[in-house]
Amino acid sequence: MGSTELAVTPAPHGRRLSGREALNRALAPSSVAVIGASADPLKLGHMVLKTLANSGFEGKIYPINPAAAPILGIPTCASLADVSGHVDVAVVIVPAHQLFAALSACAAKDVALVAAITSGFAEAGNEGRQLQQRLESLLRTVPFRLLGPNCEGYVVPGSKTFVTFSMMTHGLKSGPVGIVGQSGAITGTLSYRLNKMGVGVRALISTGNETDLTAVEALEWFADDPQTTTIIAYLEQIREPARFIAAARRVCGLKAIVIEKPGKGNATMESVTTHTGAIAGDDRVAEGVFEELRIVRARDHTTAVDAAVALSLGKRLGGLRVGILSVAGGLAVEACDLFEARGFEVPRFSDELQQKIRASLPYFAAARNPVDLTGAALSSPALFRQAVDAVVQGDSVDAVIVIVTFSQQPAFAEELMMAAKATDKPVLIVWTAPDTISPAPLAVFKKQSFPIFDAPLRALTALSAIARYSGLQ
Amino acid sequence: MVHEADSKALLGEAGVALPRRDPTSGACVVKLCSDQHPHKTEHGLVKLNVPVAQIGEVGASLRARDSAGVVIVEEMIEDGVAEWIVGCRHDATFGPITVIGAGGIFVELINEAKARLAPVNTETASRAIRSQRACRLLMGARGRPEGDIEGLIGVVTSVSSFFAEHADLIEQIEVNPVIVRPVGQGAVAADALMVLRSRAQFQN
Numbered sequence: 001m002g003s004t005e006l007a008v009t010p011a012p013h014g015r016r017l018s019g020r021e022a023l024n025r026a027l028a029p030s031s032v033a034v035i036g037a038s039a040d041p042l043k044l045g046h047m048v049l050k051t052l053a054n055s056g057f058e059g060k061i062y063p064i065n066p067a068a069a070p071i072l073g074i075p076t077c078a079s080l081a082d083v084s085g086h087v088d089v090a091v092v093i094v095p096a097h098q099l100f101a102a103l104s105a106c107a108a109k110d111v112a113l114v115a116a117i118t119s120g121f122a123e124a125g126n127e128g129r130q131l132q133q134r135l136e137s138l139l140r141t142v143p144f145r146l147l148g149p150n151c152e153g154y155v156v157p158g159s160k161t162f163v164t165f166s167m168m169t170h171g172l173k174s175g176p177v178g179i180v181g182q183s184g185a186i187t188g189t190l191s192y193r194l195n196k197m198g199v200g201v202r203a204l205i206s207t208g209n210e211t212d213l214t215a216v217e218a219l220e221w222f223a224d225d226p227q228t229t230t231i232i233a234y235l236e237q238i239r240e241p242a243r244f245i246a247a248a249r250r251v252c253g254l255k256a257i258v259i260e261k262p263g264k265g266n267a268t269m270e271s272v273t274t275h276t277g278a279i280a281g282d283d284r285v286a287e288g289v290f291e292e293l294r295i296v297r298a299r300d301h302t303t304a305v306d307a308a309v310a311l312s313l314g315k316r317l318g319g320l321r322v323g324i325l326s327v328a329g330g331l332a333v334e335a336c337d338l339f340e341a342r343g344f345e346v347p348r349f350s351d352e353l354q355q356k357i358r359a360s361l362p363y364f365a366a367a368r369n370p371v372d373l374t375g376a377a378l379s380s381p382a383l384f385r386q387a388v389d390a391v392v393q394g395d396s397v398d399a400v401i402v403i404v405t406f407s408q409q410p411a412f413a414e415e416l417m418m419a420a421k422a423t424d425k426p427v428l429i430v431w432t433a434p435d436t437i438s439p440a441p442l443a444v445f446k447k448q449s450f451p452i453f454d455a456p457l458r459a460l461t462a463l464s465a466i467a468r469y470s471g472l473q
Numbered sequence: 474m475v476h477e478a479d480s481k482a483l484l485g486e487a488g489v490a491l492p493r494r495d496p497t498s499g500a501c502v503v504k505l506c507s508d509q510h511p512h513k514t515e516h517g518l519v520k521l522n523v524p525v526a527q528i529g530e531v532g533a534s535l536r537a538r539d540s541a542g543v544v545i546v547e548e549m550i551e552d553g554v555a556e557w558i559v560g561c562r563h564d565a566t567f568g569p570i571t572v573i574g575a576g577g578i579f580v581e582l583i584n585e586a587k588a589r590l591a592p593v594n595t596e597t598a599s600r601a602i603r604s605q606r607a608c609r610l611l612m613g614a615r616g617r618p619e620g621d622i623e624g625l626i627g628v629v630t631s632v633s634s635f636f637a638e639h640a641d642l643i644e645q646i647e648v649n650p651v652i653v654r655p656v657g658q659g660a661v662a663a664d665a666l667m668v669l670r671s672r673a674q675f676q677n
Contacts, residue, residue: 237566238566238567241566241567241568242568245567245590274560274645274647274666274668275558275560275578275580275581275647275649276558276560276561276562276572276645276646276647276649277562277645278581279558279560279572279574279580279581279584279586280560280562280564280570280572280586280588282564282565282566284572284586284588285564285566285567285570285588286566286567287588288570288572288587288588288589288601289567289570289588289589289590291587291604292589292590292597292601471600
């Protein structure tokens with residue numbers, strides 16, 4: 001490989017930082033070095049610097065490039081050693097065989113975390129695997145922790161720390177959902193979609209090859225972080241299962257975890273001479289363990305978002321009975337079919353309750369459950385509120401789904417949010433019209449980070465997630 | 474492989490409910506348990522409905538097939554409400570796990586088995602059992618009696634605890650079928666098999 005490895009100066013404290021210590025410093029850093037910064041706008045080394053510079057980051061940024069000419073107007077050093085100030089985090093975008101020199105420089109500089117965007121390791125064939133082994137040996141001698149290699153970095157909107165080249169994270173807003181994943185593309189689109197639904201992100205961490213820091217350590221960090229209420233993880237492999245199980249048990253019922261994990265099919269590698277072997281394949285076991293730990297399993301990233309969004313509402317289900325209130329009969333029936341097929345009950349309301357609901361509706365309104373509020377309800381926001389209040393009182397249902405087609409009155413959003421907040425039971429809003437048709441009410445929901453769903457199927461994903469988290473499904 | 478007689482000896486000591494041995498009346502099951510023939514039924518080594526008076530004769534004829542085998546005589550259980558399977562193995566990712574499924578030998582057909590981390594506690598076992606649609610067969614279906622779900626839970630917890638405790642020695646345990654009897658009669662491990670980890674020293 002030809003490069004000379006610099007001797008590593010042992011850190012003053014002489015020990016490796018724990019994952020928690022490294023992440024604590026990295027997620028609210030006072031300084032970030034970009035090793036491999038580039039003036040060429042097509043290079044990743046440029047995109048990373050630009051993203052960080054434009055994010056509003058308030059700490060010091062140190063581009064590192066051998067030419068030492070300023071990039072994007074920021075003074076640039078030829079090497080990390082030339083930086084006089086303290087450096088908390090280094091993000092590295094140099095070719096694979098140059099990574100080792102960069103890491104040695106980081107060790108000497110008391111960096112807490114190195115985010116190695118550099119690729120060409122274990123994911124890249126034999127030569128790459130050899131490099132990875134060399135990397136593993138080096139890491140045993142340094143104090144900092146490594147994210148990656150081959151990762152997309154990390155983002156913390158709350159501290160305006162954008163250490164990534166991912167364009168999906170531009171403009172990401174802060175909020176209670178922690179995202180960790182072994183695929184940067186997936187964590188990027190998860191964060192974008194969450195934001196689009198009005199839900200913010202606590203931090204996004206892309207772990208890449210996980211040569212050092214694993215997704216499980218990041219998950220542990222989120223589990224212990226007071227600002228995180230919901231965690232989404234994209235995991236192809238669970239590298240530290242005992243720690244994973246311990247962390248999941250610790251937060252079971254307190255913080256929700258959504259995991260997207262690709263299935264590998266049911267075949268086990270060993271020869272199957274017993275029924276036990278045949279019925280306990282990899283994926284079946286993962287399903288069972290997730291069910292036991294109340295972890296929501298998402299089959300793809302769009303359902304992961306709907307699940308996380310629902311869970312961020314912070315409500316639990318006491319049972320599986322659902323009340324459906326809709327302005328349109330067709331959508332009510334669609335919702336009814338979907339929910340019943342997934343194990344929910346859409347119980348017939350008592351005569352008393354039906355009467356109560358019907359009191360403010362036209363004579364032709366159906367109130368059995370599902371309730372057809374009729375189009376007339378679109379002129380009366382208060383009617384919705386009254387109907388929801390009537391249904392959640394007492395013990396008829398455990399959750400309510402409200403289906404609206406279109407309306408331009410912001411008062412609808414306000415009344416529905418008040419109805420949802422007035423009860424511990426989940427009240428999920430399906431609103432089929434887009435912002436071009438219902439701009440005012442949808443803006444009101446978004447402003448308060450109150451997620452709404454544009455189809456009954458998505459509300460079903462949402463409620464199923466709450467059911468799983470509540471230990472019911 | 475640890476054959477049925479030895480497996481049952483170990484599991485019995487661990488508190489797993491077993492069919493009564495050497496009954497003095499009623500119909501019996503006579504089996505030859507042997508390392509040479511792990512799949513007894515296929516080799517005609519399980520005799521059902523044997524009257525007490527013929528135990529000696531049937532036992533002798535089985536022993537003649539394999540002198541190294543052990544003959545066991547158990548009560549024949551005729552009031553089973555349903556059969557379930559309880560299996561334990563090491564999962565590559567999650568470590569020691571237990572699977573619980575309705576159907577006994579038909580478990581793959583019914584295909585509802587649930588995996589849980591070993592050891593499985595009472596609450597977790599109960600929920601894993603009751604969440605299977607086939608559990609309805611234990612709740613008095615079509616005029617049939619209700620099954621002793623508590624008994625089934627007991628078999629799950631005792632087998633999984635035993636496995637978890639000795640996970641370094643045992644590769645796999647399969648209790649199949651667990652015969653769930655009517656409420657008040659319990660549930661028993663009608664058959665059991667263990668596979669030891671390759672370099673384990675097995676002490677009696």
